Amino acid sequence: MAGPSKSLVLDPALQKYYELNANRYxxxxxxxxxxxxxxxxxxxxxxxLGYVAYKYEGQFEFRGKRRGDSIAEW
Structure with a gap:
């Protein structure tokens, strides 16, 4: 009952696409x-991206204020 179906019809357009995709190279x-x-x-x-990263390296401080940090440095 749950075995392979003999009446399965494959779509020729999909088969052509799969074949083309497998042999794309x-x-x-x-x-x-x-x-x-x-x-x-x-x-x-x-x-x-490398140029921008190199140009702006170290110019920004991304660490947020943490408990115990003084407000003077902000």
């Missing part, structure tokens, strides 16, 4: 668009 090529996206995500964004 065979069809992928470098194009100017892929190169630009790769440069932005692997070079530009980390570079900008």
């Amino acid at each position: 065979k069809y992928w090529r470098w194009t100017p668009r892929h190169a630009m996206i790769s440069f932005v995500y692997m070079g530009l964004i980390p570079g900008v």
